[in-house]
Amino acid sequence: MDFKTFTVPSEGERITWEGDRLVVPDKPIIPFIMGDGIGTDVTPAMQRILDAAVEKAYNGARKIVWVEVYAGERARDKTGEWLPDETLKAFEYFYVGIKGPLTTPVGGGIRSLNVAIRQRLDLYANVRPVYYIPGLPSPVKHPEKMNMVLFREATEDVYAGIEWQAGTPEAVKFLTFLRDEMGVNLDNIEATGVGVKPISEFKTKRLVRQAIRYALQRNRSSVTLVHKGNIMKFTEGAFRDWGYELAREEFGDQTITEDELWEKYNGERPAGKVVMKDRIADNMLQQLLTRTDEYDVLALPNLNGDYLSDAAAAQVGGLGIAHGANIGDRVAVFEAVHGTAPKYAGQNKVNPTALTLSGVMMLEHMGWDEAAQLVRKGIAAAIQDKVVTYDLARQMEGATKVGTAEFADAVIERM
Ligand SMILES: NC(=O)C1=CN([C@@H]2O[C@H](COP(=O)(O)OP(=O)(O)OC[C@H]3O[C@@H](n4cnc5c(N)ncnc54)[C@H](OP(=O)(O)O)[C@@H]3O)[C@@H](O)[C@H]2O)C=CC1
Numbered sequence: 001m002d003f004k005t006f007t008v009p010s011e012g013e014r015i016t017w018e019g020d021r022l023v024v025p026d027k028p029i030i031p032f033i034m035g036d037g038i039g040t041d042v043t044p045a046m047q048r049i050l051d052a053a054v055e056k057a058y059n060g061a062r063k064i065v066w067v068e069v070y071a072g073e074r075a076r077d078k079t080g081e082w083l084p085d086e087t088l089k090a091f092e093y094f095y096v097g098i099k100g101p102l103t104t105p106v107g108g109g110i111r112s113l114n115v116a117i118r119q120r121l122d123l124y125a126n127v128r129p130v131y132y133i134p135g136l137p138s139p140v141k142h143p144e145k146m147n148m149v150l151f152r153e154a155t156e157d158v159y160a161g162i163e164w165q166a167g168t169p170e171a172v173k174f175l176t177f178l179r180d181e182m183g184v185n186l187d188n189i190e191a192t193g194v195g196v197k198p199i200s201e202f203k204t205k206r207l208v209r210q211a212i213r214y215a216l217q218r219n220r221s222s223v224t225l226v227h228k229g230n231i232m233k234f235t236e237g238a239f240r241d242w243g244y245e246l247a248r249e250e251f252g253d254q255t256i257t258e259d260e261l262w263e264k265y266n267g268e269r270p271a272g273k274v275v276m277k278d279r280i281a282d283n284m285l286q287q288l289l290t291r292t293d294e295y296d297v298l299a300l301p302n303l304n305g306d307y308l309s310d311a312a313a314a315q316v317g318g319l320g321i322a323h324g325a326n327i328g329d330r331v332a333v334f335e336a337v338h339g340t341a342p343k344y345a346g347q348n349k350v351n352p353t354a355l356t357l358s359g360v361m362m363l364e365h366m367g368w369d370e371a372a373q374l375v376r377k378g379i380a381a382a383i384q385d386k387v388v389t390y391d392l393a394r395q396m397e398g399a400t401k402v403g404t405a406e407f408a409d410a411v412i413e414r415m
């Protein structure tokens with residue numbers, strides 16, 4: 001495969017698939033996007049930590065061969081485009097990659113590149129684990145009760161980008177159609193913006209399938225469908241109904257509903273079965289705080305998943321810790337939950353843990369569990385020793401506040 005915007009390193013090899021198995025060579029080529037804003041702070045720190053862990057775990061027999069692919073401001077400067085096709089092709093070709101955050105302007109300008117990457121590579125499950133690492137500061141009394149994995153649908157919902165600005169001919173045409181042809185009671189058509197929220201059976205079911213499989217493989221107790229289906233009946237309500245339907249159709253022997261749990265099993269979950277629940281999203285946001293340990297795996301439409309990920313992360317260290325992955329059927333691109341935090345860009349200040357733990361998810365996806373464990377150990381020890389970046393230091397007593405690069409050093413020393 002020929003690329004013009006970057007040179008494929010001669011040293012490494014490509015990760016491939018053999019049937020259902022990911023085949024990872026000893027020197028896999030991993031494409032990465034540096035990211036805008038704090039991307040240039042956290043991405044090199046993450047790479048340094050992962051490199052040290054791989055070196056230590058395999059005594060030099062394995063090595064990640066990084067290759068920068070371009071998106072966002074660096075792509076615009078280099079190629080004149082925000083998201084060159086080649087970048088998407090690189091992720092498709094190399095199958096596993098990682099990205100720093102990319103800026104999206106509010107109210108106008110380019111559409112989200114982060115969303116575009118997920119949509120165009122069909123990375124439909126945005127997976128975000130949220131759990132407590134001992135020693136993390138928290139605004140709640142029992143942060144250790146938090147242990148959830150969010151499966152957020154990442155290709156549709158209001159993120160599909162089907163919307164028109166107030167006063168444009170498209171908005172007026174669409175709203176006039178709704179009023180005149182569909183009988184919708186609308187006034188002020190000339191001064192109304194409008195967006196469309198597609199939620200489909202196929203895309204809901206494939207997301208819920210991944211969530212249930214994950215729960216079964218890891219003996220997690222429940223999968224909760226989080227929706228606002230009382231109000232958005234045919235989108236979020238349908239998300240709930242299709243989720244339950246999928247569980248019945250494909251996992252009938254391995255899942256039970258909450259009603260069955262109480263009626264048939266007296267509240268005692270039978271071994272090997274996952275309890276399917278659903279909650280309305282506003283209630284779920286308070287239950288994150290009040291009944292934290294009653295929730296395990298969550299499956300959510302795109303917008304709910306976006307909101308809930310940051311809210312849940314706040315209970316266990318915040319956005320400096322929150323990590324994740326975008327997983328499709330073949331390709332996976334790992335990324336932190338946070339954005340570009342522009343006010344801290346280039347200051348060697350922010351926490352690289354979120355992107356580094358996303359890198360740990362990448363190592364585990366590759367089957368490099370020994371290296372992943374070393375990184376987890378180093379991060380846990382640095383937090384225990386209270387050697388942390390500003391975000392955690394400001395919530396702790398007796399912490400040693402360090403910069404991004406120095407935190408990476410502290411992790412490496414403790415691996
Ligand atoms: N996937 C992606 O690439 C994402 C991109 N974005 C984009 O990022 C831009 C900025 O978005 P914004 O809403 O400000 O959200 P951000 O997540 O970028 O930042 C919000 C706040 O979270 C804290 N924070 C974020 N990252 C870290 C970190 N690594 N270490 C410590 N603290 C951190 C900071 O808090 P404090 O101020 O309290 O110190 C920061 O001000 C927007 O253009 C948005 O579209 C947003 C989310 C995801």
Ligand SMILES: O=C(O)CCC(=O)C(=O)O
Nearest residue numbers: 103104112114115306337
């Ligand atoms: O794409 C963006 O700019 C924001 C996306 C976001 O907040 C997220 O994916 O969590």
Ligand SMILES: [Mg+2]
Nearest residue numbers: 306307310337
């Ligand atoms: Mg978000």
